[in-house]
Amino acid sequence: MDGFDVPVIDLSQAPGERTAWDKPPAYVILWALIELLFVTNPLQISSRVRVKFLRAFGAKIGDGVTFRPRTRVKFPWKLQVGHGSWIGEGVWIHNQDFVRIGHDVVVSQETFITTGSHAHRKDMALVTAPVDISDGTWITTRCIVLGGSFLGKSTLVTPMSLVKGRYPDNAILSGNPATKTGDRFSMDQNSND
DSSP: OOOOOOOOGGGGGGGOGGGGOSSSSHHHHHHHHHHIISSSSSOOOOHHOOOOOOHHOOOOEEEEOEOOTTTTTTTTGGEEEEETEEEEETOEEEEEOOOEEOTOOOTTTOEEEEEEEEEETOOOEEEEEEEEEEEEOEEEEOOEOTTOOOTTTTOHHHHHHOSSSHHHHEEEEEETTTTEEEESTTTTOOOOO
16 A cells, blocks of 8 residues: 555564463473473373373363373373373364363374464564364364364364354364364265265
8 A cells, every 4th residue: 555654563563472381480481391301292192191190280181181292292291181082193272271182182294273363453463362172173174273262062174174153063064264064974874084
């Protein structure tokens, strides 16, 4: 636009991300070391070891949950995972706000769940919103789930989709942004594919 001087935000003046920590710096640093050694570690360390350390730092994780190698969890004290869920290899839960994952949920490889963004027109301050993933949902490979999203019961998100907003139960979601393209289950379903 002519005559409009587009502003530039001085990032040196931006409020820091520590506003989301909710814990003393030493605790956050200790978690970062534990995460690197026992959670993100690409070696085939037992899923039970990952879950044990996540619980020790405040995550609420149900029975029979599988955490595969190379997973990352920013703040375990802001994470809840229900019984029997599977968290795939390379999943990154960047939870500066609360993330709730229901029971029997699959979050497949390389998916990124983030609860944070920035006040991009003001001062780049951290802005967060929780993520709620309902029971039975399957988020397939390399999806992105943004803060403020709610996925209804038994939703299926197809590969590389961007989830942003609220979605109903039983939906198949595809695209960027993800939109409902069908129903996962139907009353007259004859196949198990």
